[in-house]
Amino acid sequence: MKHMIRASFYKLFHDKATWIGLVGTAVWSLLVGSMIAWSADAKLDLSDTYALEKYWRDFMAFHAIRIPLLVSASTLFTTEFKDKSWKLLIARGISKTSFFFSKVLCILVLTIMISFVAITTGAAYGTCALGMQTDGAFAGNLFRYFLLQTVAHGTAAILILAISFLIKIGEISSSLNMVLMIFGTMVLSKLEGALSLGDALTGSWAFAQPMLISFTGQSEWIRILIVFAAYLILCSLAVLLVERSRDIE
């Protein structure tokens, strides 16, 4: 397992797509920051705490991280299937389990990197261009919110990876991930409404997790971590069960 992890990280850091993805995240974050600041209902005084919270919620939960994460993950983690280079690994005795978990670790590290680049860019843009001012307490909340968002996006990243593994054709898995990301929460919300289920469906839906985190709430760690662990276990089981009997063409 450790050899495969070393190899996966070598690939992650030597693949130009990783760095292009991070630069893209920074550019995208600038665009998102501008859009939020210029949108009608955000034209509030950004020195106001409520407006600041709204800025960061819109920035992190809805836009800045999820799109770059989806694009980067779809690009980075499907080439081995497209190039069929993973069969050289399996033929050399590396188990599909080791291969999958090395990629899980990589995608989680990628999530942290993308989240970090996004929040750094967002903060720099907010401070320099929008005149954002934050005190120590707000910065502490922001840091906590950043960590929660990273875990929540990590949950989505695991689902993205599992779908890429199960489908293996990059174009199809990326499209499906995009559809699930955009319409999944919407469809589940409608179902919840129709069946009077409260938030039973969206509450456990990976792509909805970032939107469920409140900026100032204190008791969300357990729920977020439970959902993360559940997705990690279920997605791993699904991938490994399917892969166990699958041939590599």
Place this chain on the structure above:
Amino acid sequence: MKGIVKTNALTKKYHGFAAVSEVNMSIEKGDIYALIGENGAGKSTLMKMLSGLATPTSGEVILFENQHPEVARFRMGCLIDSPALDTRLSVRDNLEMFARAFGCHKAGEVDRILELVGMTKHAGKAIRKTSLGMKQRLAIGIALLGSPDFLILDEPMNGLDPMGIQEIRQLLKKLNEENQTTILISSHLLDEVSKVATRYGFMKGGHLIQELSEEELEEKSKTCLRLKVSDTAKAAMVCEKELGTENYEVIDAETIRLFDYVDESSKVVTAMVRGGVEVGEIVHVGESLEEFFNNLMTAEARQ
């Protein structure tokens, strides 16, 4: 001899169609085993099962005398189908990445492989910008990482120019002679394969129809003149005295095989008659590997 691979009734079916059927083969240490067959004969499927890429429908594969498959496969290098390389990494980065994954990343290993497959000056090139021949060399290089004991090479000469084919052939011979590396190779270039192989397995329709050693095949495909003569002792004397060759073989009381003068049958007949030997029949026999293969396939198709 130490067993490297043994299969027992190995079968692979896809939707009821048997791509490989009841194959029993054994490869021993030091063999260069050539797997020969037409397209769709089941060679690649058999190789995939040996390398763990395909799960057998029935039967078993025993590697390195019953070593656990995941452990055994660390001792194997594979090139199956087209060169499967990470197209977004450079030549060197591909080797670096696979060396780490195989647990054989140490100082100089990647340079050794680059040198071995003649890719040193292309090390920094992106895979997208390399030719098929270069990709093939690199894929062979990846298979050689960590000096495996057993190599599975499916059509390794594909895409190589004549010089490249010669270099790879020499490399395989060197690995076999110096490191006792066992090699399973499939190729359409029968003449090329025959220059390195020590054992042959012929496949058709998913079945392994014949296995031969290098000597057996040589014997079967040796070209010679087969003569039916009145006196084989006299005929042998004519060979030695008149024709000046000892390269003959007396088969029975009236048959002799002459391995020289193969294209000069009239000269042979004249010498025999002059030596007082009556020649009842003279036949040119023997075939190249290609002819042998074609005849084998035709005979199999008739059955």
